[in-house]
Amino acid sequence: MHMRKILMLMLGVFALCTQLWAQNRTVTGTVRDATGSGVPNASVRVKGTSFGTTTNANGVFSISVPGNSSTLIISSVGFTAREIAVGTQSTINTNLTPVDGGLEEVVVVGYGTGKRVGSTVGNIATVNAEKLQDRPTANAFDALQGKVAGLQVFTSSGEPSSISSVRLHGVGSLGASSTPLYVMDGIPIAPGTVISLNPNDFESVSVLKDASATSIYGSRAANGVIYITSKKGSANKPATISVQSQYGVSNLANTDFYNKFMNTKELTDFWVETGYRRRGQIDTLLTDYPNDTKWYKTYYEENVPMTKTDLSVSGGGGKTSYYLSGSYLNQPGLAYRSAFKRYTLRSNLTSTVNNWLRMGLNVFFANDERQTNPYGSNSTNRGLALLAAPFYSPLDKDGNEIYGRIPGWGRYAPKYLADKIQGKGTNVQFNPSGYIQISPIRNLTLKSQAGIEGYDYISSSVTLPSYIGSLNNGSASEDFSRGVTKTITNTGEYKFTLAQQHNFTALLGQEYIDNVTTSFDASSTGQTDDRLILLGNGPNGRSTSSSKSEYSYLSYFGRLEYNFRNRYFIDGSVRQDQSSRFGRDLRTANFWSLGGMWKINQEAFMDDLTWLTDLSLRASTGTTGNSAIGNYQSQALVGTNTYDTQTGFGVSTPGNPLLSWETQLTTTVGVNFSIFDKVRFEASYYNRVTKDMLISVPYPYTSGFSNITSNVGSLKNSGVDVTIDGDVLKTKRAHITPYVNFNYNKNEVTELFQGKQYWIIPNTGVSWAIGQPVSYFYPIFAQVNSETGLPEWYLPNTDPDKIVNTNKDPNAVTSDFTPSLEQSTGINRYPPFNGGFGLNAGFDGFFLSADFSFSKGKYLINNDRYFFENPSQFPGFNQSSAVLDYWKKAGDQTQFPKYGVQFTQFDSRLIEDASFIRMKGLTIGYDLPKNILERTNFIKASRFYVTGRNLLTFTKYSGPDPEVDSNLTLGANPNTKQIAVGLNLTF
Helix, strand or coil: CHHHHHHHHHHHHHHHHHHHHHHCEEEEEEEECCCCCECCCCEEEECCCCCEEECCCCCEEEEEECCCCCEEEEECCCEECEEEECCCCCECCEECEECCCCCCCEECCCCCCCEEHHHCCCCEEEEEHHHHCCCCCCCHHHHHCCCCCCEEEECCCCCCCCCCEEEECCCCCCCCCCCCEEEECCEEECHHHHHHCCHHHEEEEEEECCHHHHHHHHHHCCCCEEEEEECCCCCCEEEEEEEEEEEEEEEECCCCHHHHECCHHHHHHHHHHHCCCCHHHHHHHHHHCCCCCCCHHHHECCCEEEEEEEEEEEEEECCEEEEEEEEEEEEECCECCCEEEEEEEEEEEEEEEECCEEEEEEEEEEEEEEECCCCCCCCCCCCCHHHCCCCCCCECCCCCECCCECCCCCCECHHHHHHHEEEEEEEEEEEEEEEEEECCCCCEEEEEEEEEEEEEEEEEEEECCCCHHHCCCEEEEEEEEEEEEEEEEEEEEEEEEECCCEEEEEEEEEEEEEEEEEEEEEEEEEECECCECCHHHCCEEEEEEEEEEEEEEEEEEEEEEEEECCCEEEEEEEEEEEECCCCCCCCEEEEEEEEEEEEHHHCHHHCCCCCEEEEEEEEEEEEEEECCCCCCCCCCEEEEEEECCEEEEEEEECCCCCCCCEEEEEEEEEEEEEECCCEEEEEEEEEEEEEEEEEEEECCHHHCCCEEEEEEEEEEEEEEEEEEEECCEECCCEEEEEEEEEEEEEEEEEECCCCCCEEEECCCCEEEECCCCCEEEECCEEEECCCCCCEEEECCCCCCCCCECCCCCCCCEECCCCHHHCEEEEEECCCCEEEEEEEEEEECCEEEEEEEEEEECCEEEECHHHHHCCCCCCCCCCCEHHHHCECCCCCCCCCECCCCCCCCCCCHHHEEECCEEEEEEEEEEEECCHHHHHHHCCCCEEEEEEEEECCCEEECCCCCCCCCCCCEECCCCCCEEEEEEEEEEEC
């Protein structure tokens, strides 16, 4: 009996141990991607429970599993999740399949190593190479317009060498720059460098939006960061040779403005009707000049050719990878003496020397020639050339183009001016950078990187002695400038995991930036022979000058990132910057950020929501700085002058030893989700407050200076970003993916200087007022009095503190136009609503992409109208046909007053709605099937396409171009449209 009890007890213990083993046991394994590499930080969870872990850096995991019937859910951002029944297995190895579109993108968020987008707390938008390359323009960032919610990109000129104006989430400063910080492969670059770059060398462009992403850059990241990643090769892969060639033509993007001017009959009838000329005088005039000329076709050429060719070789052997490229671009402008020609070379080398040493060298070189048409603004040689009467002609009696002065019009033919008054700029750009990276112990990475941004720019101009306007008295001038910016960065990054669930990344770093810019110029006059036009050939008017400017930054920074089970993410950063631009005791500033993200779809309670394939919440707050002002604003400087052949000295700038950093505090919250991996949605709200703005504050002239740069005032920007895209159709043969994104931004001035409630910026038509957005400040036009034919303007408020006139009393008007009528119009200077939409589609090798950008609430002061809608002020010149709507008799409801009264004043009528929708890109092409190319055993890929830029423009704006990014536009060289054919071959 005793033995029986002992046996039963042993059987019970065995059964209990068996049950415990069945309920809780350890399963190990490795998670790999399609290439066989381990997937780090992949989530491994037991379905229906809270048990979970993440893989280590090599994709290895170990998890305690209850019961034999358990199922593991293995997932990672960028891959399709897998469910695997455990059964009796103790080892489970699996491969994850990438989500359609390939592996998830890896981004660099500021120093250190890259990370997957889905594990990044910061708000980052990335535009890949496919959207950037093959654009028929030299401007690399033109392709970004309408692609990123919150990023406003405007191209203000049709000059081929122009760069886009770029702003993120509105205007961040009223005095300092609002341009983002540009970084290329870890090295900051100047905004002007972008035009020298070859967009086909870009792997991607990432826009860092919120404090979590930008604060690590501290000193210059107040306006966001645009990070350019250039292409790299792949080790142990055969060389891939790519040849890309493109040919196209350019024309004006929109000709509506140019076709609104009166023809010969309309103009001469108008002159007779108003009594400016008698009919007999007109008949005699038309006998001598029997023409009807469209003058814009004289000053802007049509179907101007452009060519572009790129050659690249990439690959790798052993442990070294390489990417080599060269390109040529020739893009003349439509206006005479307008052109851009560029040559580029790039070499990116990366080598893994051994298991602890890695190094890389990137070298970029560019040489370009730039010509820009100088006849804008008030010049009748292009900007105001439409004032030319249509009965004059640029052609002689035989139909040949006149070379010299145009009869009647009295101006020189544009080609003659371009030949006789020459000017061009030549830029040599050199951007080398290199790094050494070592891993002395596991998970520790030490990296030293250094880079140089250098340029030599020569601007030369010559007036030939044969020019009729200064016959036998030529002139020459030449300006030379050299800028060298050196950047040295040292970082240490350590990654470690605790208890297989707590993942940490710690980063410490130091950075030094130094810039020196020197320049000199010389000029002379009196050259008498077109063959001898150098500076030394001019005996008169000789002059020289030179300058030198420097600045430097010294920075220390750190970042700590943590995630738990690839589900909860927290990161924080700190940075200290010192800038030579500020006072000795105030040049140091500290910046910080804190951010978090919750990947809700990784929670067990989301397992049954299989349709919701991604759901994340993120939030961040932090500070950044702005120092984008002159290099010596804090210092009182002494200048020289010459008096009675002697050198004199005097205080040239007042200085401000209390000058310090402009700072921003930005808070962002956002959500993104995906439905069935087909519809993707992302939205975020931000609040951005700028304090201690760097503003040129007005002072009484009795002080000896009109303005002194000071830290004053504050500005708030708040708004939302929304991005939506989805796969309407996605099969092996066809796909259709539309997208839309937009940003709504509200700016508000919250504090000014010297106790002022508002400030009118002189000669701009723009005002700052507390509690209001930056607004236009002009006399407000009321109407043309239908009984008297006189214009009327609203009187301003009697209370000067109430600057917005919301009443507009029809009885409180005057016909006496004076500057005292200036008042806030309530019209925003900056557009609050910007975005883009389009689609990508394909079928059996054919592909199509269409991209539109739009801006709503954009306004411009159309200064052209002052000249083109003022017949009594500019008699004898052509005018817009709009002036035909003028008052003639009592009861007339007209746009303009009676003749003899000035038709147009500088008032609110000139402030026009310049909102627009523009087709930025349209590409249609065909990829030759691979099964056909394989027969050649030579060509790997072949693509033929037709592409267009700025093909359609929809706007109510009456001027040449609504996209101009300014408060006022006059004589703009308008945007152009291109149509090009291209062929890409890969060997």
